[in-house]
Amino acid sequence: MATTTSSSSAKGTVLNFNLSPKEIDDIVERLIADGKKLQDSVAAQTNPTFENVIVPLGTRENESSAEYLVTTFVQNVSTDEAVRDASMAAEEKLNAFEIESMMREDVYKVVRAVFDNPDEMSKLGPEDRRMVEKMEEGYRRNGLGLNKEDRERLGTINKQLSELSIRFNRSINENDGHEAFTREELVGLPDDYFEGRATKVVDGVTKYMVTTKYPDLVPALKLAKNENTRRRLIYAEETRCPGNIPLLQEAVQLRLEAAQLLKYKTHAEFVLELNMAKDPDSVMEFERDLRTRLNILADQELRELEALKKADKEAAGEPYDGLFIWDFRYYVNMIKERKHNISDEEVKRHFPMKEVTRGILDVYQEIFSLQFIRVENPPVWHPDVEMYEVWEAGEDKFVGHFYLDLYPREGKYNHAAVWPIRHGFTRADGSHEYPVAAMVANFPKPTPSAPALLKHSDAVTLLHELGHVLHSICSITKWGRFHGTNTESDFVEAPSQMLENWGWEPEVLRRFAVHYQTGEPIPEALIEKMVAAKNSCAGLLNLRQVFFGMFDMSIHNTTDGHTDVKENYLKLREQISRFKAGNADTWGCATFGHMMGGYDAGYYGYMYSLVFSADMFESRFKKEGVVNPRTGMDYRTAILFPGGSRDSMAGLEKFLGRKPNNKAFLRSIGLASD
Incomplete structure (x- = not known):
């Protein structure tokens, strides 16, 4: 069970979030100056080796990561607008410097010399060899194989894309x-x-x-x-972020230009080369096949929803005019309430925030053989934030820290996400730098008459995001660039998606779902109704995810950089999600932060990784026990421990004992597998 300590952090790096704009500027200038100095030194090597080229560059990445990550993180959580502005400016400067760094031909020359030296490469262990390969690949994909004119143009494009991304997401947060x-x-x-x-x-x-x-x-x-x-x-x-449409439109054009400079046909082809899916054809085949299967469910679901709305319209004496996007959540919820006799309002009385958080942490401690200790009076960025130490259960072995910032406030990041704010890595003396992660969410706050109460979907979100925290905390890699969630982008969600299943397991729910007034455990009958309702409208709900993935591919797997992002979004949403948009002029893609937050040509990964998550859960945890520490330790070892230091497929096959398949996933959403 989670306990408390009266002191501040006992071990690991204590990070400073109380930064002034001047301190942020100073950190940026120092990081850039130190980085340039190091790169100059490395580029001057006349006999390039792993030790005098790769190690210094990798060590700089390791050691500068905490300051970089904290300095750019505070724009999402600070209550001070001047600090948020300074943090955003810092991210622009640091990203611009990283782009410049990746365009240094003199540094690439010595990195490539190591990469091309079979004697050097043969001496390296798997993670060191992967470090050289990924470093060389990074320079090459940033244009170091191009002529001077094209290389300079690519550098300019990458800087522009970084700036556009920061402006786009800041607009979503603040408007x-x-x-x-x-x-x-x-x-x-x-x-x-x-x-x-x-x-x-x-x-x-x-x-x-x-x-x-x-x-x-x-x-x-x-x-x-x-x-x-x-x-x-x-x-x-x-309609809240109209200025984001031209930003996304410009980004699509620039991404295509960059990909074609590098001799790829489309931006998607460039991105997917590094992913598990490998190429756009595989992604589109996955999306089309899933859409076809889901439409079988959606046809019946739409008939049920239409009947409900027609009845409402008839009762009001109004003509039925179809299902619109503003009807989606309302009638999906009504189906759940009427078919399964269950409502969010009934359920949330059994999900008080404090008990749910404590209970989920307790369950995760048991499964993964960890101990979480809450720190009293921690050095944090807001009084709402909690800080936890993580230790190996029953051992005097420290693992890392994490922070929970769970309630909304002005100017704060307005969805749910986890930031790694210090990567773990191995220092030169062989000691370990401990990782730090922060979960940021916007769950309902307490009211004058009741504590904070979560919808069941909120509890599932908490399980999911804490899965990202565990991935960040439990990973142990030599190099920070491979730590934790730094995996292939179409696998990164799988470990967290797998843990969502715990929110549907009666054995788990009984541990923390209690009535906020009486403290009585959630009734068995209510759990049964919740589980029965799990796949209510699964066809339509999953088609919504297919739409997002196919919109992403429609603007990134094309040779037309001028494809209209706004019109594409509206057209595909109506075709795929099957709800009309109405006559009002809207621009929903202006708040689709994933398109400017690292998921460009990668949003399909949410559904793609669900296949892996369902297979892992059903094949191991469901069979061997959802709170089985032995299975949990196997999972830590095969999936969480290596981070991105090896191909994710290798870890999957180790954990499953075979290649993954989609049968468990199809069963999980109510479809028969082939």
């Missing part, structure tokens, strides 16, 4: 939409939704402010009976 509604317009929302909510009086009528932040938006889209209320909220969400 929330909002609408004001009367209580009548929000009929269907529970009483606690209104507690502490900002109001304004318009023409003598009190109206409640609803923002596009997730804790506001999602319950309203699921529960508000008034269709116009849902429509207004979707419009507010999908």
